[in-house]
Amino acid sequence: MIKKLLVALLLLPFLSCQNNGKKKDMTYLGGQIINPVSNYVVLSHFDSKNDTIKLDDNGSFSFSCESLETGLYTFRHGEIQFFYLEKGDSLLFRVNTVDFDESLAFSGRGAEKNNFLAGLFLKNEAVAEKLPSFYRLSPKKYNAKIDSISKRQMKSLDELGKNISLSEDFIKIAKGTIDYNSYSQKERYIGAKFSDNREGYPNEIPASFYDFRNKIAYNDSALQNHYAYNRFLNRHFENLTMNKINDGTADADFKQQKYKLKLIDSLIDNQNLKNTLLRSNLRRYLIDTHDNSKDADLIALFNNLDTIERHQKEIQKYAEITSRMGKGKIIPEILLVNVRNESVMLADLLERKTVVFFWSGNSIGHFREIHARIAELKDKFPEYDYLGINIDDHFKKWQKTVLASGFNTEREFQFENDTKSENELLINSVNKVIILDTNSAIIDTYSNIFNQRFETKLLGYIN
Secondary structure (H helix, E strand, O other): OOOOOOOOOEOOHHHOOOOOOOHHHOEEEEEEEEOOOOOEEEEEOOOOOOEEEEOOOOOEEEEEEOOOOOEEEEEEEOEEEEEEEOOOOEEEEEEEHHHHHHHOEEEEEOHHHHHHHHHHHHHHHHHHHHHHHHOOOOHHHHHHHHHHHHHHHHHHHHHHHHHOOOOHHHHHHHHHHHHHHHHHHHHHHHHHHHHHOOOOOOOOOOHHHHHHHHHOOOOOHHHOOOHHHHHHHHHHHHHHHHHHOOOOOOOHHHHHHHHHHHHHHHHOOOHHHHHHHHHHHHHHHHHOOOOHHHHHHHHHHHHHHOOOHHHHHHHHHHHHHHOOOOOOOEOOOOEEEOOOOOEEEHHHHOOOOEEEEEEOOOOHHHHHHHHHHHHHHHHHOOOOEEEEEEOOOOHHHHHHHHHHHOOOOOOEEEEOOHHHHHHHHOOOOOOOEEEEOOOOEEEEEEOOOOOHHHHHHHHHHHO
């Protein structure tokens, strides 16, 4: 499937490669990117620095390593994908950025394992889309539906093991993927009941529904960089926090965040995993609209719990920026360009309450998804205007994408100075949204436009 691989083999520092001359231990990885969005790919192992590898003229790359740490690695080219490597694997993959997840295919030694994991990812995403319609089910029926899904996936893993030899390490990761996807789906059900905020909750859910929590491994080093495991832990800690503190007082957000940081510290012993969870949770809190008068207290607590200096510097930077982006503050003066390459100030575009969203042409699947989400919000909340800002630095490429996609050219813009504007607005995620009033005052900033709680916010601000 790979038409051409680089002749020169690149050794990656994050793999701890050493030339020990034992060819039997040699591990190869190569790939080809169809419709590349840049001239490089980024690969990394858990909590290691990213390593950038250039693509050749065919969009291909390759490297080899004689000393490899078995486990999960990440591949980034516009979007992120996990893959699994063991010593002796000779893994090749091919992906088309136009349809990233669905087009990804592996070949070579180690392909069957990675195609299985990629299949689990796609199946879980399909289930995730249907979950909101399942929330109407009783706890017993919902639990049975989720368990039936995981049982089918476990059966598929057993079938794979009959066809090829599977290491204990891979089986652990595959089972962990299935289990923590299932646990996460159950936490989502619990979270949905919390967000209903109905009197009498959580007595609506029987104690037996929570039995899965007895199986949680809070310090699984093999899964510490696994998306399913980390996503579950974040949802789990959110629900534990909401169950403990849900008093509706003015400083409830602060109390919840403080409790959550302490909870993570008390349950997670693996320092790398603990640092990752502490950082991601506090960063998410700082980015979302909140009362920042007590941020210093949270940062002091964070600095005592997270041992990585660069994490502490990053959080401090976020706090400084978000203090200028709080609710009621006037948004910085942002200069945009339209598809006709005319300059316009963001403030001049605000005629009603406006939802400002962001996207990048480097992630085709995402920008299609976010525009579909905006179309959905327009139908539900026509009281708002919706304004898209592209965060890339290539004008003609963005212009071509807007026109080819049929987007509303009067509501699509690009930053005049992308780096300066992204830093001022703290655009750390293309899922971030900012709600503004007609006077450029910030009504809200929210880190995930796809979260159902965002709709609750929109409804509240109409009133």
